[in-house]
Amino acid sequence: MENIRLLWESTGLYNFTGPQAIMMAVGFLLLFLAIKKDFEPLLLLPIGFGAILSNIPVAGMIDEGGILYYMYSGIKAGVFPLLIFMGVGAMTDFGPMLANPKTLLLGAAAQFGIFATLFGALAMNVVPGMEFSLKQAAAIAIIGGADGPTAIYVASKLAPELLGAIAVAAYSYMALVPLIQPPIMRALTTEEERKIEMQQLRVVGKTEKIIFPLMLVVLTALLLPSAAPLVGMFCLGNLMNACGVVDRLSKTAANELINIVTIFLGLSVGSKLSADAFLKMETLGILALGAVAFAIGTASGVIMAKVMNRFSSTPINPLIGAAGVSAVPMAARVANKVGQESNPYNFLLMHAMGPNVAGVIGSAVAAGVLLSLIH
């Protein structure tokens, strides 16, 4: 009898707390979004599963000695997001951006989503029950960069307690780009503007593609060294791919290594979806602010493109400004699709890839700004 009582007391049923059950449900919701709704499944599936595993009572997988505890140290050290960024660099082709460098300005403009959200998060302190410090506000704001590893890197440095919510918001909104962006893009442009066809891009040579990551890393070192880890690892991956002499390494960086790290990173982000950190008013604030961040980033990219179109000698379709938020290559595809609604023969995809990869640089630069100005 005594033994059966002991046995019963060792079950999960006996030990489950309400918050743990809710967090497991959140994990299942993420799995549903990943598998059925195709929401960034590469990340949201491991994150969701990590949320489930870490909220199993008694098992203690997040306690010292548990597998998720060890995995999280790869995030705490910043190693996982930086390795992912290296792999992303190895997959990125800067050709379209180098063919039309002024699209970098679109990638810059879209980062206004980050800084407006920073202000918004601070302003939210007037709402009772919400309380964000400057560091937390900055970590939330980086969701507006629409770049997963950058968001995780910054959050792990500035506000690790919000890491789970921020990562989930970042990847969810990245998956929602095809829903969030088009209405904003249509509202801010005229039918005529959406019809604008752009000049074909020149072919960019190999030398330029090799020099560019080197130039970028030097400029970062000179002007914004706090962005150097992110930008540097990105440029390393990109250089390995562009130079063509270390294909073994760039392929491994862009495939097996990024896959392994993605599993570990996802699980350990999920392990931070604990009830006491997630089930708070603040999480609603983060979700709301994240959506606002994407909307503002999209809008400022489009507006910047409109301004540039006015002053540019060659025509610029304002829709490609929306791709400045990064979320590669989803945002560029959205720009292309919205463009073809107005002009079925308008192929904006390559033109939008310029601001799209510029947005990756832009958000890494913005991350560097936040990391250097906020202590």
Place this chain on the structure above:
Amino acid sequence: MENIRLLWESTGLYNFTGPQAIMMAVGFLLLFLAIKKDFEPLLLLPIGFGAILSNIPVAGMIDEGGILYYMYSGIKAGVFPLLIFMGVGAMTDFGPMLANPKTLLLGAAAQFGIFATLFGALAMNVVPGMEFSLKQAAAIAIIGGADGPTAIYVASKLAPELLGAIAVAAYSYMALVPLIQPPIMRALTTEEERKIEMQQLRVVGKTEKIIFPLMLVVLTALLLPSAAPLVGMFCLGNLMNACGVVDRLSKTAANELINIVTIFLGLSVGSKLSADAFLKMETLGILALGAVAFAIGTASGVIMAKVMNRFSSTPINPLIGAAGVSAVPMAARVANKVGQESNPYNFLLMHAMGPNVAGVIGSAVAAGVLLSLIH
């Protein structure tokens, strides 16, 4: 002269101890079994080589600062066996089991090998020179689960001093399944029973394959959270494979990642084959108990299948009960082969895969029971 003496004293020849030499010979025996006898070479080759490397005098590869010392920390933390289990999950198809769920009972019955062996190990304390604590007995018993990573995981938690012997016994007997099982299967069944043909299995849809690992992880969380690390990582791998949206990740988990971890795990298991832990009477006991565990597991699986055949509406060939010990897919192949000796047109392979993968779940559950009841 003095220098030559110093040189001589730095050689292995001068420093070799008898036990080290014997353990190196054990390492070579394992290599022989792996390479010439095809005994689970993926594991026994690195284990054997690890035994050789770790018993080289002076080199100190298992001392703090040596490569095998660092590698072993991956076992101590439980990370290596769990990652292997994730990879195995990504390779596992639960289709045949889902098509005929009552085969799960065969996977349950075969775990009697574990618990009978636990009792046997405790009873062995009457033999002079053998002494097994409750923890050690449980760690030995898990050999009967016929599942390598589970055995390593449990042994590393309950009795790390026996890890080497237990892992070697587990993998060796898994390789011996085609020799150990058939006589027992023939002894316990009639020719008529062995001829029984089974109904073709229905095709199991993708949705069921996606839901199953989730259901399994929830049930584990509710009832037996101590099995959650093993079952959870297994289900993660299985879900990644079944859902079809993260093929990049499941392929890496089932290939490069499991390969890398297998090398590290094998070497570090081998590094625990030290003379003072292995060259003891107890090791003979472990080897004997391991063989008994497999035999009992096989027998109880077959007997359970005979019982079920009596009460089932559809015929069940008792041979498939032997596959309940896991040892995927060797045990299922053995069931198929023994069946074809009596009836060459009887294809039991798919029917035996059901209890076979059920055995993996069963032994993970049994591991959870042992880990939760024995402190």
Place this chain on the structure above:
Amino acid sequence: MENIRLLWESTGLYNFTGPQAIMMAVGFLLLFLAIKKDFEPLLLLPIGFGAILSNIPVAGMIDEGGILYYMYSGIKAGVFPLLIFMGVGAMTDFGPMLANPKTLLLGAAAQFGIFATLFGALAMNVVPGMEFSLKQAAAIAIIGGADGPTAIYVASKLAPELLGAIAVAAYSYMALVPLIQPPIMRALTTEEERKIEMQQLRVVGKTEKIIFPLMLVVLTALLLPSAAPLVGMFCLGNLMNACGVVDRLSKTAANELINIVTIFLGLSVGSKLSADAFLKMETLGILALGAVAFAIGTASGVIMAKVMNRFSSTPINPLIGAAGVSAVPMAARVANKVGQESNPYNFLLMHAMGPNVAGVIGSAVAAGVLLSLIH
């Protein structure tokens, strides 16, 4: 105003020191050599990039908590070079050497480059401004082994402060083998000798290829256990490849695993290219000694081959002695090419592969000697 000053003071421009700028230039030089001159790009590209990243002011990527700091621990523990050596072992075919075992003596002779350089480094202490301890001299000498992972392993044990310069010198001279060796080879041989054709090599069976790595590891254990980590991991990789039953593992060891470790190793070697360690007179000494080491190794290999040719029943082309320095397979190709200058129908490649892989064993043995004699 105050803020703008603070901002300015956080830039790299403000914080750059002269030495850092020079080291970044060294990094760019290495990238140039790797990408444009095809100097061992797999290593020199990550090393060069590591030099750049680690010399960015403020970013602190080599400080505790930075990614390069964590990566370097894989070298400090010896794990990275040993894993690379395992992968190299899995890529190595000992067939040509087993078909003509006396080529091992060429691999032995070429190691004279190591020990002569050791003496040279000690003698350099007479030059004002140069100061090398015995440990440092030994670490420098190993450059003469023409084997990257061996050099890194030994340097990390004996003189980690020189690791950057030694690794750079080792890989640079390995890339320069086609320039350094031919004049020496031509000077030491007559036209007649260079025309010597060698007998076709017998086919070596699988069993011999399996036994050889085991024999080598036993001999190392008995005679020179200090070489056991290097030789042992190399033999493990070689055995995995030769035995044919663990192809999954040997392929991963020779591809994804070695690629991942190469990226990490390269970056962390590069991170040791810090100004205060590199910008010293001693570095010039290291570069000079490295070149001398390669030249002496080449010469002693050729001279040994000439001696052997005199006493051997079958003809030996002295050119293949130059391949004894290792630098696989570059040195063997050089021997082939120089031979074809004198006799276009002379195919020395396979004959030179024997001393070439023997050179790898020879330098690992020499490393063991240094590690065991110098404390």
Place this chain on the structure above:
Amino acid sequence: MGATLFLGYVMNELLSSGIELMLVGMGIVFTFLSMLVVFINGMSSLIQRFFPETPIVAQQGDDPRMIAAISAAVHQYRKKYSKN
């Protein structure tokens, strides 16, 4: 003799906990896997009723000889690729 008695007592203790573990252990394993049977049956009938799937057609027969040729070539290619 007192020691022998004591040892005997300890042995009895160990063996009875062994039997208890056996009963409890097999009980839990059977309970767990039986519940899984029930849940799988429930899940399968629910899914087949409410989300019936058209069974996946077997993959169109790739010519096995072609696959053999190609996989040999792939193997060769990989081998070559992995060495340089």
Place this chain on the structure above:
Amino acid sequence: MGATLFLGYVMNELLSSGIELMLVGMGIVFTFLSMLVVFINGMSSLIQRFFPETPIVAQQGDDPRMIAAISAAVHQYRKKYSKN
């Protein structure tokens, strides 16, 4: 009321630093990326003048059906390979 005042003061402080961060931050981002535009233009014209590259000819048209067939076979091969 003193507390409210104090809170208000803190809020003002926070919001003003938010505005400052917004201005400084966007300033840096724009400066940085604008400089990149200038440098890229410089680099491209330098390279095109002094190291002109013959544009890489598009890869010779592999028959897409062949590629499809082969990649299916490769996939099959890999699947098979990954299981044993």
Place this chain on the structure above:
Amino acid sequence: MGATLFLGYVMNELLSSGIELMLVGMGIVFTFLSMLVVFINGMSSLIQRFFPETPIVAQQGDDPRMIAAISAAVHQYRKKYSKN
């Protein structure tokens, strides 16, 4: 001058240990690899006498053009695969 003498003494010390290392080191390297020669010869003759292997026939000539085509396709496939 005493210091110079002392330095000279240290140098002599270092150089003589350098020469000793050179002799001992090359001695060990040659001894080790010579023993390997002996053992390999022994092993090879033993194996060839007692376990003679039928030499492996060279792999049946795959058409090199086919391999080239396939490896190009594989490369393409991988590239595509690695991006999505």
